[in-house]
Amino acid sequence: MKWIIVAVLTLLCPVMATAQTLPALYSVAGVDEDDVLNIRAEPRPSAFAIESYAWDARDIEVVALDPTGKWGQININETTGWIAMNWLEPQFSAGNSLLPRPLVCFGNEPFWTLDIGNTPFAELGWLDGVTIRFSGLYTISSASRTGRYMVIAENTDKSLHAFVERKACNDGMSDRAYGLDMNLLIRNGDDTKYFAGCCSVAP
DSSP, X not given: OHHHHHHHHHHHXXXXXXXXXXXXXXXXXXXXXXXXXXXXXXXXXXXXEEEEEETTOOOEEEEEEOTTSSEEEEEETTEEEEEEGGGEEESSOTTOOSOOSSEEEEETTTTEEEEEOSSSEEEEEETTSOEEEEEEEEEEEOSSSTTEEEEEEEOSXXXXXXXXXXXXXXXXXXXXXXXXXXXXXXXXXXXEEEEEEEEEOOO
């Protein structure tokens, strides 16, 4: 009986080791100080190493896992890569079902960014340098579907409503991948504008 329990735990180890709600930030762990952690072009040890992390690298945003749960997808330069999860440890507690904060969301045509920090404020910026600050920021998690959230805030004459979902997202201008999708509504009186984009938890 004991060997059966050990076998089952062995099979579950990859899942248990990566039982983290994604996207999330990780740190390199267990790599010698004179070594590096390779980033692979594909989720397998023999794949070409496109870049590497130092032994003490932090703030690595993992946006998705491969089917085995042993490899995490990360962004590097203008593309994505894969990193072995057994050399990473989460920077925050696993299983957090809340919308991660701080995070930054963005879209293009027109280019915009939305900074959501750990304060009751959100800042919406445009390519021309104009920034709108919204206050009274709060988020609501869906009562019926996990990984879905509403973000609400307002200023003197405008209101902000954003629907955020934990799912694969692409910015449409690069091969980078993200784990949060945003649909943003900005209302000013009778005028409502709709924008779509992605979000990142990377600093």
